[in-house]
Amino acid sequence: MSTDELTSTDELLDALDEDQRAVAEHLTGPLCVLAGAGTGKTRAITYRIANGVLSGTYNPQTVLAVTFTARAAGEMRSRLRDLGVGGVQARTFHAAALRQLSYFWPSVVGGSLPRIAEHKASLVAEASGRLGLGADRTVIRDLSSEVEWAKVSLITPDDYAARAARAAREAPGGHDHATVARLLSVYEEVKSERGVIDFEDVLLLLVGILLEHEEVAAQVRGQYRHFVVDEYQDVSPLQQRLLDLWLGERQELCVVGDASQTIYSFTGATPRFLTEFTQRFPGAPVVRLVRDYRSTPQVVDLANQVLARAGRHRDAAAVELLAQRPSSVPVRFETYDDDLAEARGVAERISALADDGVPLNEIAVLYRTNGQAEAFEQALADAGIGYLVRGGERFFARREVKEAIAMLRAAVRSSAGQPVTEAVRDVLSSVGWSTTPPAARGAQRERWESLNSLVGLADDLYATRQATMAELVAELDERAAAQHAPTVAGVTLASLHAAKGLEWDAVFLVGVCEGLLPISLAEGEAAVAEERRLLYVGITRAREHLQVSYARARAVGGRASRKRSRFLDGIWPDGPPPVGGRRMSRRAAARMRQESFAEENPADVELYERLRAWRGAVAQAVSKPAYTVLHDTTLQAIATAKPKDLRQLAVLRGIGATKLEAYGGQVLAVVRGEEVDVDAWLRR
Missing domain, CATH: 3.40.50.300 (P-loop containing nucleotide triphosphate hydrolases)
Known part of the structure; x- marks a missing residue:
């Protein structure tokens, strides 16, 4: 544009x-x-x-x-x-x-900027060894974090002991503050001898x-x-x-x-x-921005309740969210016998959501510690459900992605004049991409998913910018530098810290019990308050479907001694499960959404019904379920926004590049009040 x-x-x-x-x-x-x-x-x-x-x-x-x-x-x-x-x-x-330091260093200091050490661990380990503190990997990791905290807090080795004590900060590895202060000093000596700087030094x-x-x-x-x-x-x-x-x-x-x-x-x-x-x-x-366009009222209400119970620890700058989306399904609260049962139960629920049309890449399982991931990886694998562990192999480091980008770069000249959507498909077809995914799972399916995500990115860029192949390659280069990967199909497994800034249609918050959330290491009111905020962050990642769960015991047949998180006291329902038993049907959920929308947006109901009628005609013509054309919530967003052009339509939730290209013109015609001949449109 x-x-x-x-x-x-x-x-x-x-x-x-x-x-x-x-x-x-x-x-x-x-x-x-x-x-x-x-x-x-x-x-x-x-x-x-x-x-x-x-x-x-x-x-x-x-x-x-x-x-x-x-x-x-x-x-x-x-x-x-x-x-x-x-x-x-x-x-x-x-x-x-x-960027600024690299530019000014040669003229101000002279010579080249020292090499930046990618990790502190080896430097900290050497400093620790010189002080006779040992080289336990866990302790070295904790000491590295303490070095970083001191430097970003502008604390010198001489000031560390007093400042850390004043902050009630426990020295890592069982050491005292004076010992850590000596390590900070020796760490700087090690860096100087090696001729390297760390990431904090860039700012300093x-x-x-x-x-x-x-x-x-x-x-x-x-x-x-x-x-x-x-x-x-x-x-x-x-x-x-x-x-x-x-x-x-x-x-x-x-x-x-x-x-x-x-x-x-x-x-x-x-x-x-x-x-x-x-x-x-x-x-x-x-x-104050308080209108929440991401989550349903049910999700927003839970988030607000969790913060409201923070009492005197709630910051005056905190905002109370006002949900803008139509009402939808209730938040689910589940208690399982053990960790294995929780993982299997979550996998079953994910399978049900997928059957109801929720894409796998719009589903996430979030946990407090990375050690919780293994059980869910196994349960999803056993259920034949693809997944991605956030923090695993980086997208742009995958062999097939490197090869594909190299081929796309080579095709920039030869594809001139050809729409990028077609050119990318032609190029990637030669390395194993096809319009339909392979039936096999494992490495073959993962390779296809990687290539398909590049096809999807090309579609998005063409729809929003009419991008060329050269512009697509430039976008990929920039994304590779930023590790901003395109969307890849598969359930996301991530820690709550890693999930910040992201969102999904469906979120499973697992292990929400004492000892995990708040984690047992959280000592003091400030630390526990931060654990509450972590739960809040997890809740607000969900757009529509949210399940909160924990297991009474860790192992099968183990002692059922766990208790649900204190953050949910007064919130966790003690009554029967939602309407329809353990799972509300898609029809019941759709009816609830429609009734709520009609009640809250009476002026938009007529357009919404016309959009639903159009969607039904499209679904019948292409022999697909109606929700795969456009979801109810997307139709409601269109009825409320009444977009006048493709640009305004493209910003609405649920309108990706593919749907914009396939249905954009028809949707705008319906909004204008025109009759749409679906069969004639599809023949174009």
């Missing part, structure tokens, strides 16, 4: 709700956005940047948007390109700092250069004039110090965060900078 296609900033802003629009219209001066889960914060800030560029307030090259993961930064850049805004820098703190060294060389600071501030920081509740003191130096005396800063999603305090992250923003910038507007 080019900027010429956006005739006015009003057209851009019309796509936002009242609160999101308030964010997008505030272009200068400090701004604090308190954004609850699922409230469209990324949408609000990308539209804000686009509005600033299209209105002439911002030069895109002078905007720096900072977030915390390469994946999130990649998504932000992609969304900005879709809005016709190129040139904006969207990076992680480390990526932005490394840049901070030092900006402080000591005013001409460098002036050059950086001349380059970047407007700053946006996402996930601001996760900022560390070191990152805040760098941000302060980037800003200088200016106040062109928009921060976005959610205190209720602070789950990384153990790494040095602190919500203090978010909650105290208006103290630093008196008079700065505070916009």
Whole structure:
């Protein structure tokens, strides 16, 4: 999409709700956005940047948007390109700092920037050995985390013992604080001798250069004039110090965060900078995004209840979510006899959801510790259900993906003039991709899924940008650098920490019992409060289907001594299961959604019914179940939004590139009130 296609900033802003629009219209001066889960914060800030560029307030090259993961930064850049805004820098703190440090190092320090050590473990192990502390792998890992915490908290070895004691931070490995302080000092010596730096040094060294060389600071501030920081509740003191130096005396800063999603305090992250923003910038507007477009009222209600029971530990900056989606199925609460029964029960429920039309890649199993994954991997494998363990082999490291990208790159010239959707299919067909997946599971199916995800990405880019093969290859290169993989079919298995920032149609929160959530290691009120927020994050990953479960015993026949999490006291139902026994039928769930929609949106019912009639005709013509054409919730979203063109239709949940291409024109015709001859349309 080019900027010429956006005739006015009003057209851009019309796509936002009242609160999101308030964010997008505030272009200068400090701004604090308190954004609850699922409230469209990324949408609000990308539209804000686009509005600033299209209105002439911002030069895109002078905007720096900072977030915390390469994946999130990649998504932000992609969304900005879709809005016709190129040139904006969207990076992680480390990526932005490394770019600046690499540029200035030769002229300020001289020579090449020292090599960055990929991992601390070997350096910490050597420092530990010099102090006679041993080399136990678990202890080394914990000591490495402590080194990182100290550095991002701007704590020197000399200050560590006092600061750690004041923070009630237990020294790892059974050591005392004075011993860890000595290790911090020796660790720095080891790095110096090896001629390497660590990731925290990238920020620390840049901070030092900006402080000591005013001409460098002036050059950086001349380059970047407007700053946006996402996930601001996760900022560390070191990152805040760098941000302060980037800003200088200016106040062109928009921060976005959610205190209720602070789950990384153990790494040095602190919500203090978010909650105290208006103290630093008196008079700065505070916009609360509370309309939850992600989750059903049932899911939102549970999330709100979990936070409400935090009592005095609930932060004043926390938002209470207001569900915007139609009512749907109840949250399920399940108790199992043991861990094996829980894993098998979850696999059975996933199979039922898949039969009801929920794609496997829209289902996730979330747990507190990675050690819980094994039972669910086995249960899913036994049930013949594909899965992906988040944190396993990276997508772009797979052999078939590397080969496919190389072939796509080689085909850039020869495919000129051919739609990228066709060209990609032609290229990948020669390496094993086909329109239908192989019947076999295992490695053969995984290879097909990888290739099929590249086909799906090509479809998406063509639908949104009319992308060429060259642009697809450039997108893949950027995604590979950011480890922003395309969607691959299969149930996601992930820890609650790894799930932050993601969402699925169906989520299974497993092992929600004392000792796991809160985890037994959580000592003190602050640590337990963070465990509550972790549960909140897990709940808010679900769009529609949510099951919360635990097992009374660990092993088959073991003692049933486990108790459900204290965070669900007063919430966990003690009565009978939902309507229909253990599983509400698809028909009953659909009827509930329709009745709720009619009650809450009476003005949109007539269009909704026309859309349902059209969908029924399409389903009959193509011999498929109606829900596989478009889901009820998608039809309801269309009836409410009444999109006028494909661009407005494309932003609605449930409208991917494939469905947009297949049904977009028909849907818009129905919205306009036109009669649609489905058979004639399909013959086109």
